[in-house]
Amino acid sequence: MPPGSTLPRRALGRQLRKLRERNGFTATAASRIAETSPQTYGRLEDGRITKVTDMLLNTLANAYKATDTERRLLLALAQEIRTSSTNGGGWWRAYADSLATNFDHYLSLEEAANWVTSWQTTLVPGLLQTREYRRAITWATSPDTPSKEVDRMLDMAAKRQSILDREGFRFEALLAEGVLHYQVGNPEIMAAQIQTLLEKCEQAEIRFVPFRAKNPCGLIASPFVLFSFPPLLTSKLQEPPVAYVEGLAGDLYLERRTEVSMYSQEAEKIRHVALSRSASKNLMLRALKEWQA
Incomplete structure (x- = not known):
């Protein structure tokens, strides 16, 4: 495999699949539009190595009735593929363009994943x-x-949460106890948020690392999210996991096995010091009473 990140190829494949399905095209019909074989088109949607040109993407964008924003996203990802293949580096993307505003790439990873682990130290x-x-x-x-x-952003956030009800989707929230005590808004907002966490325990696995944990695992690491995926639709190959770290100057998406492994191991250490689900509920109940006092 030539050097370079697979992330932009995978993101491009997901965008093409979304547009194709939205317009009711089969993969075979799409391959005819692209003037290529069904196997080659399948590789494109799976995010596997295949030649991607702007002409090809514009042809598909026309057929899929893509908006200007969607077309720009396809072409930007294609440029990212070429850049990544040239420099051989990981994919640093400080989202200063429309991708930043819409959080598109993170959401596409979240939508494609079947297991998401989130470690957070200050916020829900x-x-x-x-x-x-x-x-x-x-x-x-x-x-x-x-x-x-x-309000538009809040509507999008609410819609995003529907993924918790999707069959086969697992969300694991590993949280530092400080999340229950850092005040966001006012006490009423905090009480309502903790009450919601208690209710969400039916849809997600929520566990806390208490202040008095024997080992402060995770506190050394910045907050991060791990995405794990089911096999690819066309090739049935196992799609490798991705680690995400949010930064003030830009977001870091990690895909190299050694890098993702570091975060996977850190998540496992955090699980060992986190309270059980029932003990975490009790911790939330105590915090709820404090905010309601």
């Missing part, structure tokens, strides 16, 4: 946040955002 993960908790974070980090834009 997005999939478990209440609307008002998310609103308080948005106002705190982006106070100049227009109210209508904030």
Whole structure:
């Protein structure tokens, strides 16, 4: 396999599959539009190595009635593939363009995954946040955002949470106890958020690392998310996992086996010091009473 990241190829494949299915095309019909074999087109959607040209993507974008934003995303990913193949590096992407605003790549990974593990030390993960908790974070980090834009973001966040009800999807939230005590918004917002966490225990595995854990595993590591995926649809090959680390200057997506392994091992250490699910519920109940006092 030539050097370079597989992430942009995989992201491109997911975008093409989404557009194709939205317009009711079969993969065979799409291969005819692309003037290639069904096997080659299948490799394209699976994110496996195949030649990708802007002409090919524009042809497919026309057939799929892609919006200007969707077309730009396809072409940007193709450019990322070429750049990554040339420099052989991992995929650093500080999202300063539309990808940043829409959080598209992260959401595509989340949508494709069948198991997501999130380690957070200060905030509740997005999939478990209440609307008002998310609103308080948005106002705190982006106070100049227009109210209508904030509401649009909150609507998108609520829609995103429906993935918790998807059959076969597993969400594991490993959280430091501080998440229950750092005030976001006001006490009423915190109480409602903790109550929601208690309710979400039916849809997600929520476990806390207490302040008095014997080993402060995880506190050394920054918050991170691990994405694990089912086999690819066309080739049935196992899609490798991805680690995501959010940074102030940009987001880091890691896919090299050695790098992802470090985060997988860290997650396993955190699991060993985290409370059981029942003990975590008791911890949340105590915190809820404190916020309601």
